């Protein structure tokens with residue numbers, strides 16, 4: 315009897331623990347991916363297109379033996395298991411709220427048919443939920459989590475020996491083709507799939523890792539790894555990357571490890587507090603007065619379109635629409651602007667990000683937003699309000715990043731691009747005036763915070 319390997323957020327063949335488990339259990343393995351509308355709907359076209367590209371690559375590497383079905387997994391998998399006589403379905407853990415509930419349904423439906431449900435590994439070096447404080451409770455603060463995470467450790471990447479796996483033919487099993495991409499032109503997405511992920515990673519380690527900690531905050535320089543979309547779909551396992559980051563004396567490697575630890579921390583927080591995807595982790599913020607009327611809606615539209623009149627904010631929002639990606643420093647700046655200059659709910663911004671980001675990941679996104687809003691686990695203190703102008707001058711000192719995305723300002727030299735209101739009006743006639751007065755809104759944000767901080 316074949317084993318079924320159900321691919322989800324693990325679209326690769328190297329270092330794949332669930333694949334190893336399936337191959338050990340059975341002589342032949344049926345590779346399956348289920349297109350689930352509940353997951354596809356909230357993802358925008360760029361994340362879907364990237365997923366489809368990854369599926370196409372995986373299918374090719376499997377000699378066109380990836381079975382793709384469309385539907386509700388709790389119906390598709392038991393039906394398939396019955397049809398091919400599989401005794402087990404193998405997966406990597408999905409610890410997100412929807413994934414956990416869905417897996418519970420699938421497990422139950424398989425149990426009724428006497429099919430084993432085997433979970434091996436997860437998209438993380440340490441599976442969420444494993445690390446606790448001495449008293450058994452989860453961490454709420456990053457630094458001690460990171461220490462415990464490092465001490466916990468993880469196995470070295472496992473050679474999966476995929477060449478020896480016999481992949482079952484999906485013929486006659488009602489597969490559907492990988493959907494066509496939805497974007498003709500539009501966002502410039504990273505090249506999809508495992509081969510590209512590993513190539514990108516090796517190039518980064520060779521050329522950019524050494525300077526990563528000096529350059530990671532500069533949106534004008536291509537100094538970060540751009541690995542996030544690959545990690546999102548499991549085209550590479552973080553263990554594979556951590557193996558290349560084990561030199562303790564290397565500043566770039568230490569700094570990169572720290573960022574991967576953030577990814578693991580947020581997944582752990584989400585696993586322990588699934589409600590943190592939707593609600594303030596710090597419940598004092600439930601009483602924060604927010605703007606939600608028609609004027610707020612209009613400001614939100616201006617923010618989404620990148621027409622706030624603050625160049626670094628607008629460059630970031632346009633980069634998001636153009637590439638399905640935004641530099642981390644700029645994500646922090648635009649998020650702070652939405653919350654503290656426009657006084658809008660963080661989840662409006664989070665939803666827009668999830669719709670457009672090719673790396674959109676519930677744990678990293680919702681907690682990145684809560685960090686900026688001051689309502690998260692160990693969030694930025696609310697009273698520290700980013701000034702979008704000085705942030706721009708500091709992290710995009712020559713103004714190159716702004717000029718790349720804000721065409722109306724292309725003719726303005728140097729760092730003057732960050733203060734367009736000081737230019738002679740004729741220099742950038744099409745660029746909007748600032749929608750708010752930052753120093754006024756800063757005071758307003760602090761006053762609102764004053765009303766909740768001791769409650």
Ligand code: FAD
Pocket residue numbers: 530538539540541542543545546573574576577580640641642643645646649667671673674675676678679680682683686
């Ligand atoms: P690098 O600097 O090369 O970092 C390497 C890897 O470390 C990243 O690929 C990512 O997996 C991880 N990482 C880095 N910074 C963070 C962080 N702050 N939190 C969690 N993981 C991190 N990241 C996502 O993957 N998906 C999201 O939906 C997402 N939404 C965000 C929303 C906001 C408001 C903020 C402030 C941050 C968000 N991040 C998100 C984190 C971060 O911005 C991206 O991971 C990073 O910009 C991806 O680019 P990179 O791969 O070149 O990063």
